[in-house]
Amino acid sequence: MSSxxxxxxxxxxxxxxxxxxxxxxxxxxxxTLELYGFEELRTPVVEFEAVFTRSLGxxxxxxxxxxxxxxxxxxxxxxxxxxxxxxxxxxxxxxAQETDGARWYYVGPxxxxxxxxxxxxxxxxQCGVECLEPxxxxxxxxxxxxxxxxxxxxxxxxxxxxxNTRGEIGGQADVAAGLRAALAAREADLCEDCRRRIxxxxxxxxxCKNAACQAIVATLPPSTDFMGAASRDYLAQTAAHLDALxxxxxxxxxxxxxxxxxxxxxxxIASTALGAQNAVAGGGRYRMxxxxxxxxxxxxxxxxxxxxxxxxxxxxxxxxxAPPPPLVWLVGLGDAALDRNLALMQELRAAKIACRMATGxxxxxxxxxxxKSGAAFAVIRGDDxxxxxxxxxxxxxxxxxxxxxxxxxxxxxxxRTGAKR
RNA sequence: GUGGAUAUAGCUCAACUUGGUAGAGCACCAGAUUGUGGUUCUGGCUGUUGCGGGUUCAAAUCCCGUUAUCCACCCCA
Numbered sequence: 212m213s214s215x216x217x218x219x220x221x222x223x224x225x226x227x228x229x230x231x232x233x234x235x236x237x238x239x240x241x242x243t244l245e246l247y248g249f250e251e252l253r254t255p256v257v258e259f260e261a262v263f264t265r266s267l268g269x270x271x272x273x274x275x276x277x278x279x280x281x282x283x284x285x286x287x288x289x290x291x292x293x294x295x296x297x298x299x300x301x302x303x304x305x306x307a308q309e310t311d312g313a314r315w316y317y318v319g320p321x322x323x324x325x326x327x328x329x330x331x332x333x334x335x336x337q338c339g340v341e342c343l344e345p346x347x348x349x350x351x352x353x354x355x356x357x358x359x360x361x362x363x364x365x366x367x368x369x370x371x372x373x374x375n376t377r378g379e380i381g382g383q384a385d386v387a388a389g390l391r392a393a394l395a396a397r398e399a400d401l402c403e404d405c406r407r408r409i410x411x412x413x414x415x416x417x418x419c420k421n422a423a424c425q426a427i428v429a430t431l432p433p434s435t436d437f438m439g440a441a442s443r444d445y446l447a448q449t450a451a452h453l454d455a456l457x458x459x460x461x462x463x464x465x466x467x468x469x470x471x472x473x474x475x476x477x478x479x480i481a482s483t484a485l486g487a488q489n490a491v492a493g494g495g496r497y498r499m500x501x502x503x504x505x506x507x508x509x510x511x512x513x514x515x516x517x518x519x520x521x522x523x524x525x526x527x528x529x530x531x532x533a534p535p536p537p538l539v540w541l542v543g544l545g546d547a548a549l550d551r552n553l554a555l556m557q558e559l560r561a562a563k564i565a566c567r568m569a570t571g572x573x574x575x576x577x578x579x580x581x582x583k584s585g586a587a588f589a590v591i592r593g594d595d596x597x598x599x600x601x602x603x604x605x606x607x608x609x610x611x612x613x614x615x616x617x618x619x620x621x622x623x624x625x626x627r628t629g630a631k632r
Numbered sequence: 633g634u635g636g637a638u639a640u641a642g643c644u645c646a647a648c649u650u651g652g653u654a655g656a657g658c659a660c661c662a663g664a665u666u667g668u669g670g671u672u673c674u675g676g677c678u679g680u681u682g683c684g685g686g687u688u689c690a691a692a693u694c695c696c697g698u699u700a701u702c703c704a705c706c707c708c709a
Contacts, residue, residue, distance in 0.1 A: 217682095217700065272707050276633070293709085321709080326633080328703060337709060404706085420705090469707075479708090490709060514709025544667065574667050582669040593667060607669070 221325075221333025231532040232519060236365055237318055240338050243361045244316045247353070249340055252315035254297040256322075260287040266296045266499045268471030270411060277323040290322035294339045295472070295497065295510055302343065303502030310506065313343040318515075330488035330517050339494075339512035348445055351476040351496055351509050352452030358492060358511045359458050362480065365518055366527050370480045370491055372459065374450065375466035376435065378442035380474040380498050387413050389437030397427045417465045433464040445475050472497040476509065482517070484524040491517045537588070537628040540581035540607075541568035544593035551597060555590075555620075562621045563630040566590075582607065588624065 218224060225233055241251070264274050279290040291297050294317050302310045318338045325331060340357070344350050355372070362370055378386055390413045398406060402421040409416065417428055435443050446462075453460055460478070468477040477495035485491070494511025522528040541556060543549035552568050559566045567584065569577045574591075581589045591603040591612075602620050605612040606627075615623055624630070 220700070277707080323708080325707075326705095327701085328705095331708080335709065339709095415707095487704065488708075492709065512709060517709060540669095542668080575665085575669080576661090578667095578669040579661095580669085586669095589669080591668075595667090603668090605668075610669090612668085 219333070221327040221331075223332065223334075228532065229519070229528075231535075232522065232528050233515065235531050235533075236515060236518060237338075239364050240316075240318065240361060243357070243364050244340065247314070247357050249314040249316040249342075252298055252301060252317055252341075253319070254291075254294075254301055254317065256291055256320060257288050258291055258297050258300065260289045262300045262501075263289065263292060263296050266299065266470075266472050266501060267293070268469075271469050271471065273323065273470070277325055279322050279324055292323045293321055293470075294319075294337055294512055295341060296499075296501075298341045298510075299499055299501050299506050299508075302341075302506055303504050310343050311345075314340070316340040328488065329486040330514075330520050332516055336515040337512045338515060339510060341508050341510040343506065343508040346475070346496065346507055346509075348448035348452055348476075351449045352456060352458070354509050354511060355453065355460075355476075355478060355494065356456045356458050358480065358494060358513065361513070362492070362518075365522070366525075366531060367482065367491065367518060367521055370482045370521075371461065372478055372480050373463040373466045374446075374453075374460045374476070374478045375463055375468075376438070376442060376446040376475055377468070377473050377477055377495070378435070378438035378475065382438050382442060383474070386434050386437040390414070390416070390431065390434060393431050394427070397430075400427060412469070414467045415469070418467045428465065435464065442475065449476050468493060468495055470497075472499040474498050478511075482521045484521045485517060488517070490514070491521065536565045536630070538584060538586045539564055539566040539588045539590060539624055539628070540577075540584060540586035541566060542574060542577040542581065542589055542591045543568065544574055544591075547594070548592045548597055552590075552592060559621055559624065562625050564621065564624050564628055587628065590620065590624075 260278070260280050263278065267274050269275075273292050278292050281288055298315055298317065302313065316339065319336065320334050321337050322334050324333055327333060338361075340354065342350060342354055355374075359370075359372065362368070377383060391409055394401070394409055394413070394416065398409065400423060401409075401416070402419065402424050405416045405419050405421070405424050408419075414434075416424065417431075417434070419425065419428070435446070450460070450462065466477065466479060468479070473495045475496040478493065479490050480492040481489045482491050483489065492511060492513040494509070496507075496509040498505065498507045519528065522531065539559060541552040543552040549568070549571060556566050556568060567586070569580045572580075578589065586607055589605040589607060591605060596602055596614075600617050601614050602617055603612055603614050604620065604623065
């Protein structure tokens with residue numbers, strides 16, 4: 212309750228049993244991503260601020276108000292708010308022969324200083340990929356199919372994919388100008404925010420939730436009308452590849468993704484099982500200038516907190532985690548037995564048998580501890596057992612108890628717990 | 633950054649309206665059972681009522697501030 216034992220606002224501890232679900236998700240992710248030829252890339256959590264300000268765009272919310280920025284030794288540093296820019300910073304330091312065709316994935320914490328709410332933390336976790344193969348609708352479709360595949364592996368088969376295009380980077384000014392012109396006549400009817408957005412970030416008018424604005428937006432020509440034929444073709448081909456792959460999606464001309472580095476294919480994946488923050492994942496194709504190089508790729512990011520949130524909302528989280536291996540609890544009566552049990556634990560663990568013991572206490576309290584821990588078996592030794600070179604083995608579920616010679620204990624436990632040697 | 637709700641034992645909550653020095657269930661510890669857990673019975677422990685200030689003879693209760701949590705806006709994962 213006191214501030215001394217609380218984590219920082221918007222950041223939280225992930226403890227058992229929930230952490231076992233996280234471990235499971237990460238394991239499944241690595242398996243799936245490796246099937247698509249991706250290698251893990253671990254970039255630092257701390258980067259130069261400029262890595263993000265330049266690539267995401269100075270006017271984006273992430274850069275303007277959500278970054279954790281600090282100064283150290285006269286350098287402007289920050290906690291990474293997303294994964295792509297750091298991976299591109301890494302790529303910019305490599306030769307072209309190393310980045311061409313590179314496929315990297317990452318899993319780790321990201322930081323945004325927003326007000327916390329359901330499904331939103333200040334430290335949150337993303338699993339994402341970046342693919343630097345030459346631009347092609349084929350690659351975009353493959354990467355989106357991978358994301359859907361991964362979500363399905365996690366038990367989220369029922370998410371909705373919305374797809375859109377931002378067009379070629381060179382043509383984005385034309386799109387903005389076209390939308391501004393189309394909106395000019397109705398400017399007075401837009402909400403206060405949207406009147407500001409017309410000049411600052413006109414695409415944002417498209418996904419305004421204000422009913423009056425939506426009515427006006429519905430009368431606009433689709434933004435693809437302001438793009439060149441090549442951009443429209445790119446979207447159509449990507450959609451055709453997705454159809455061929457059996458990936459379900461909905462083309463949504465009003466889908467907006469705000470970061471400056473996007474071009475062509477963009478998408479978002481949402482789940483109805485979540486509250487207001489229902490986006491589980493997003494992705495798209497990008498082009499950015501960094502370290503004197505231009506890097507082109509396609510990638511996605513999945514919010515792990517939100518994946519966990521969906522699984523919990525659907526009640527699927529319990530089924531996804533395997534129980535820990537059967538535990539053996541060693542009960543020792545008296546110091547001599549406790550000492551010998553300490554050594555015995557080493558032998559059992561060498562035989563891959565999970566075990567624990569209490570540091571002392573009455574037999575009753577040790578048995579209680581065994582029960583509380585969920586131990587499958589108890590091994591009991593007192594002065595009598597030590598003298599005879601035996602141990603009592605008790606099955607905690609059935610209550611049955613047998614006395615075994617010590618040299619048979621490990622093999623008997625291995626057989627009963629299914630331990631692999 | 634803006635708005636609403638909330639903060640009491642390890643956990644879930646009661647007492648707040650109408651001020652009179654905090655209570656239940658679960659959990660935990662012990663005994664019944666002197667070498668046997670999980671059920672039962674009996675007993676026991678647990679609190680600067682988030683924090684700071686104010687009003688009052690008296691504050692968990694009323695007032696102000698502050699911090700945190702939850703939810704929503706903005707935006708996104």
